[in-house]
Amino acid sequence: MLPKHNSLCDGFTLIELLAVMAIIAILVALAMPSWRATSNDALIHQAKLVLQRLAIRQHRFLRGHGRFAQQDELPSLDALGGSVAQRYELQVESGSSHYLLRLIDADNELPDLMLNHLGQWGASEVAPP
Numbered sequence: 001m002l003p004k005h006n007s008l009c010d011g012f013t014l015i016e017l018l019a020v021m022a023i024i025a026i027l028v029a030l031a032m033p034s035w036r037a038t039s040n041d042a043l044i045h046q047a048k049l050v051l052q053r054l055a056i057r058q059h060r061f062l063r064g065h066g067r068f069a070q071q072d073e074l075p076s077l078d079a080l081g082g083s084v085a086q087r088y089e090l091q092v093e094s095g096s097s098h099y100l101l102r103l104i105d106a107d108n109e110l111p112d113l114m115l116n117h118l119g120q121w122g123a124s125e126v127a128p129p
Contacts, residue, residue, distance in 0.1 A: 040110060047088055047103050050081045051115040054101050058094070058117070068094040068117065088113075 054074055061069040071092035077085035087110060088103040103113045114122035 043083060043087060044110060044113070046081055047084045047110075047113055048121075050077065050084050051101050051103060051113060053080055054090075054092075055115055055117075055119070058099050058101075067096045068099040070094055 057074055058068050061067075061073065069092075071090065071094075074090075074092060077088065077090050084103070087107070088105055091102040091104060093100040093102075098117045100117075101115045105112060112124040116122075
């Protein structure tokens, strides 16, 4: 004998599906700020690595040419870090005995980063939203 099959008990009700979707939406809303902060921290770390590479290039250029390189004599940000190039703009101030490398965020969501010929770092404050 086959058991009776009640069609009312098959699947989920609309209320159950809406409740699950609401719980998932709440979890995503709670996780997004943490994910965004972690993503921004990773991008800042990568930007600092790009500045260090540019500083190494500056010192190599100094040994070969007796002066520090101008911006057009350095590799582009695209060549050094694609995700950094999407968010930051590079500015180089250089002379015969000094340089200042700046990464500037046009959106003001990330701090501007600076590195000079003495290896001193600087960062601007991020404006609150």
